[in-house]
Amino acid sequence: MGSPRIIMKLIVAGVHVEPGDVRVIELKHHRRPLLPAFEPGSHVDVHLPIGKVRQYSLCGDPEDLSRYTIAVKRENGGRGGSAWIHDQLTPGAELPVTAPRNHFPLKESDGPVLLLAGGIGITPIFAMARALWRQGKPFELHYFARSRSLAPLLGALEKTISSENLRLHLDDQVETRQDLEELLSTRPSGAQLYYCGPPGFMAAVALASEDWPDGTVNFEAFQPLVQDDTPPEPFMIVLRNGAVVSVPADKSALSAIRAAGVLLMASCENGVCGTCECGYLEGQPIHRDAVLPSNARSHRFIPCVSRATGVLKLDL
């Protein structure tokens, strides 16, 4: 896995349309036959010429490093990145893309794996399903969509894994629908759950999997999970060298730390990519990100969106 700070200039080798207002983009290097390796669940940061950086899961085959494949859904009411890709990006264009990173890895386990995807959340889940299928591991992929005609990558998925491993839950076919609570009420011994999808889907799965044991639930969100309307409070940060940084209510911890002269990388500034992640040593953070796994929340912090009560000592 390459460093996230390596940025490669990749060429758009192909664009095709998928159901659900999705464009699939193939990216290649104009000289190098092979790109840095990646694992299922990995994503890249794509630097758009409109000054935006967006994270997209790699949904192609990790055994074919001649290209990266991403799938981009047009987000109406989004912040403009997906609209630019849909309306402006054409084959032959050059895009700066970081080497892959993985905040959503498949864990080593011999137990059964339950994969849940909602709509465009199929992108990392597809890569996982392909890997599990190849490895002959026991898994079920439950794909939730409004209809077949709005389910991106479904055709490719059906050609890649067995129909025995795939369950479709389509809103327009009553007989295929299944209640999430019912689905997640059985937890086979040693099972791991992975899920990805839009915010409503994420919230529903989080609720339905509340009783799953710690360390068995894994997810990747496109937006922060916490929609907290509480007005942010000011707080203080103490750095390792003893410097005290105040974070006003209208600024992020990231911007306050940077203003204090600490160089901290960031990308999405939305709590979903993990680029700005750092450690904390003391204090009570208020986690508002969608990237840290629960077992990291006792010592890691995402300063672009998370805050704290009182004083937070960072490992910076």
Ligand code: FES
């Ligand atoms: S910059 Fe992406 S999580 Fe902070």
